[in-house]
Amino acid sequence: xxxxxxxxxxxxxxxxxxxxxxxxxxxxxxxxxxxxxxxxxxxxxxxxxxxxxxxxxxxxxxxxxxxxxxxxxxxxxxxxxxxxxxxxxxxxxxxxxxxxxxxxxxxxxxxxxxxxxxxxxxxxxxxxxxxxxxxxxxxxxxxxxxxxxxxxxxxxxxxxxxxx
Numbered sequence: 386x387x388x389x390x391x392x393x394x395x396x397x398x399x400x401x402x403x404x405x406x407x408x409x410x411x412x413x414x415x416x417x418x419x420x421x422x423x424x425x426x427x428x429x430x431x432x433x434x435x436x437x438x439x440x441x442x443x444x445x446x447x448x449x450x451x452x453x454x455x456x457x458x459x460x461x462x463x464x465x466x467x468x469x470x471x472x473x474x475x476x477x478x479x480x481x482x483x484x485x486x487x488x489x490x491x492x493x494x495x496x497x498x499x500x501x502x503x504x505x506x507x508x509x510x511x512x513x514x515x516x517x518x519x520x521x522x523x524x525x526x527x528x529x530x531x532x533x534x535x536x537x538x539x540x541x542x543x544x545x546x547x548x549x
Contacts, residue, residue: 446486465477
């Protein structure tokens with residue numbers, strides 16, 4: 386008499402799909418997709434019109450040297466960012482394709498924000514996220530340094546330093 390091995394063994398796939406681990410994985414995958422979609426939707430701000438910046442009083446500075454061109458390419462595109470130089474506050478918008486930046490002062494930036502209030506909100510949110518990420522990174526570095534110091538009972542001192 387021959388017995389079919391598939392009839393005796395439980396269906397492992399059905400058991401896995403009904404398990405807690407599978408439900409957890411499904412929930413996490415759904416959460417990740419939702420978070421990604423929300424991030425894409427929130428990050429999509431309308432592009433800034435360069436001609437409008439010129440009308441508001443922003444000036445164009447062309448990057449002439451290699452260092453300046455590299456600096457302009459390194460700036461985050463599509464975003465006006467604050468900058469301080471010689472004690473004065475400026476707002477710059479990079480145009481890496483043309484190797485130039487648009488520079489305005491607080492008066493020009495305030496005029497821009499009045500026309501586009503959503504730009505100020507996203508800029509502040511992005512700055513806050515960057516600050517939180519930086520502080521988190523510094524906290525991790527300090528935790529590691531503290532753990533290293535606590536693991537060394539002499540805190541870097543040798544027997545010679547103790548006069549023995």
